[in-house]
Amino acid sequence: MRNPRPVCPNPECVNHRNPPARFYRKNGYRRPKHNHQPIPRYQCRACGKNFCATQVKPIRQQHRPDLNARILELAVSGVSMRRMAVLLGCAQQTVQDKVEYLASEAKRLHQEHMENLWLADGTSHVMMDELETFIHARWAQVSVPVLLRAKTGEVLAFSIARRSSTMPKGQANGWTTDNRHKVIPKLLTNLQSYLKPGATITTDGDASYPKWIRRHLPGANHKAEHSPKKDPAAYDPLFQINHTHAKMRNDLARLSRKTWTTSKTIEGLRCHLWLWVAWTNKYPLR
Numbered sequence: 043m044r045n046p047r048p049v050c051p052n053p054e055c056v057n058h059r060n061p062p063a064r065f066y067r068k069n070g071y072r073r074p075k076h077n078h079q080p081i082p083r084y085q086c087r088a089c090g091k092n093f094c095a096t097q098v099k100p101i102r103q104q105h106r107p108d109l110n111a112r113i114l115e116l117a118v119s120g121v122s123m124r125r126m127a128v129l130l131g132c133a134q135q136t137v138q139d140k141v142e143y144l145a146s147e148a149k150r151l152h153q154e155h156m157e158n159l160w161l162a163d164g165t166s167h168v169m170m171d172e173l174e175t176f177i178h179a180r181w182a183q184v185s186v187p188v189l190l191r192a193k194t195g196e197v198l199a200f201s202i203a204r205r206s207s208t209m210p211k212g213q214a215n216g217w218t219t220d221n222r223h224k225v226i227p228k229l230l231t232n233l234q235s236y237l238k239p240g241a242t243i244t245t246d247g248d249a250s251y252p253k254w255i256r257r258h259l260p261g262a263n264h265k266a267e268h269s270p271k272k273d274p275a276a277y278d279p280l281f282q283i284n285h286t287h288a289k290m291r292n293d294l295a296r297l298s299r300k301t302w303t304t305s306k307t308i309e310g311l312r313c314h315l316w317l318w319v320a321w322t323n324k325y326p327l328r
């Protein structure tokens with residue numbers, strides 16, 4: 043059997059760098075506690091260190107890799123972290139660790155996905171809109187700008203911007219930073235290389251969008267549209283993004299509860315959004 047592990051994991055060993063072929067021998071099996079399925083174990087011929095192929099996989103050092111898929115599903119179905127721990131019979135810390143792990147994997151897969159889009163010459167139509175939400179308390183307002191590919195509805199990019207609070211309590215608590223003017227232009231600049239020449243970007247009528255798009259997406263064709271307010275059957279030029287945002291509101295419903303926002307941070311929200319992107323774009327997270 044071929045060991046996919048290229049070197050001996052022991053840093054002091056001669057086989058830690060550029061080992062010869064067959065520097066190891068087979069040495070029985072290891073049975074992980076979560077499923078008791080045997081995993082082949084190998085031993086370095088020089089130092090005697092035992093190791094397994096799983097140590098180079100993304101799930102290395104996880105005690106419950108079997109929970110990953112369930113946690114992803116539940117996290118994007120409005121289930122709080124606390125409830126997930128109850129449903130799955132694991133510790134809250136396990137849920138927290140796994141959400142962070144899944145978010146980092148989602149980010150990695152998204153980079154691969156965007157690379158493939160770039161190799162395929164990019165897209166000719168994107169939509170952008172912002173979702174208003176908050177961190178832990180209603181006065182701590184943030185905006186989540188999302189860029190979608192209009193044809194497929196896949197998420198191309200998102201970010202989180204702070205908004206100066208419109209509520210007296212927010213002002214009193216010092217939630218007065220507004221960095222939309224930094225966050226959104228950065229998002230647009232990063233999008234540049236994924237657009238076909240003369241691509242269209244559709245947004246709503248926000249007053250700042252025209253100048254940001256002119257400056258940071260030169261050459262793009264900006265269309266400011268309005269969704270029909272009265273007639274629900276009328277054609278909605280922003281359907282794709284409104285639809286996505288409606289789903290997102292549903293999936294992130296638990297954000298308003300203390301249970302999800304135990305971290306109470308923008309980073310916690312960012313992790314959750316990465317999981318949502320992986321779900322929406324159907325990334326094979328494990």
Ligand SMILES: [Zn+2]
Pocket residue numbers: 050051052055056057058086087088089090091
């Ligand atoms: Zn060794």
